[in-house]
Amino acid sequence: MPHRVFIVWAHRDPRWSAGEQDRYRAAVLAFARALDRVDGLEVEIDLFHSEDRAIDFTRWGPDRITWADTVIMISSAPLWDRWSGRNPPDEGAGAVRECDALHGLFDTNQADFQSKVLIVELPVGAHAPVPADLSRVQRRTVDDPEATLVLRWLLNQPRYPRPAGKVQVDLPPYPEAPFPGMPHRRADHLAAERARRRQPPPGPGRQRLLSGAGESLEVSMDPITAGVVAATVVPLASGAAGEAGKQAWASLSTFVRDRFGRDSGPCTAVRALDEQPQSTAVGEVLGRVLEDAAASDDRTADWLRSWLDHAGPLAGRAPETGAVHNTIAGSAQIQGAAIQAHTIHGPITFGGVQS
Incomplete structure (x- = not known):
């Protein structure tokens, strides 16, 4: 018709x-x-x-x-x-x-x-x-x-018809990266940093600090690990650590917001734990995010390390003893006590020269 x-x-x-x-x-x-x-x-x-x-x-x-x-x-x-x-x-x-x-x-x-x-x-x-x-x-x-x-x-004959038939598309997943859209070189750097910090500490009697003549100094402080962060933030966010714990959690939230911005990955992870304060899984996500942030930024690492020292006891987490490891480049050896320093200006003298 x-x-x-x-x-x-x-x-x-x-x-x-x-x-x-x-x-x-x-x-x-x-x-x-x-x-x-x-x-x-x-x-x-x-x-x-x-x-x-x-x-x-x-x-x-x-x-x-x-x-x-x-x-x-x-x-x-x-x-x-x-x-x-x-x-x-x-x-x-x-x-x-x-x-x-x-x-x-x-x-x-x-x-x-x-x-x-x-x-x-x-x-x-x-x-x-x-x-x-x-x-x-x-x-x-x-x-x-x-x-x-x-x-x-x-x-009913459109100028721009749909294509005939369908095709199957196999899209491989993105390579695993700490943050979505992070360049490969950045992800590789963080992976190498984690691997370096997870190396076992020097054995007894091998504590080292200063190099021999002309050799560079390498100092490694306590690493910020996802497990340590998660074990700390969940009791604080849930209120299990009391009023002092709530204040510590608030200080972390403020730092993350000011440091990374409200729409950042770390701030999103903080809000997620605010919404599910009892969730260990959400706490682990925040832990991984802050571990990545600390691995890429010394100022962030320093602040988080100080915050963990204060907040850890509030959360019932025992302080880590003997977790500071000092390494020295080359084959130089040190006998006796070791001294750790962050920034030194000018010469240092350790006693007189033995005859």
């Missing part, structure tokens, strides 16, 4: 000259013929029946509104006057009846109205702004003799 199309248009406007009116009628007729020649379409317009004595045009137009699968409204100032009721009372009765039938269709079923009506703009300069109450209706412009865009709409 062909797709049935009815064209609604206004024949004349007192503001048009006779030549403008003739050109407009010719453009409307050419458009109707361009559609009617297409297989699968059955087009009706009053121009096709202008000499048909059997037609009662007072009823024919509204009946075509019901008959049609699509009603095309040719945009023009006189048609929109008839749609809005602004036309002179002795002018355009046929188009007014058809517009009234469309108003009735809208009142009956708004979805049917929207899917049935199409506004078309012809390239003859008669187009006028569409009334606001027709904003929901789709529009097409005729810019070629075949009215291609209108035909695509009527025949």
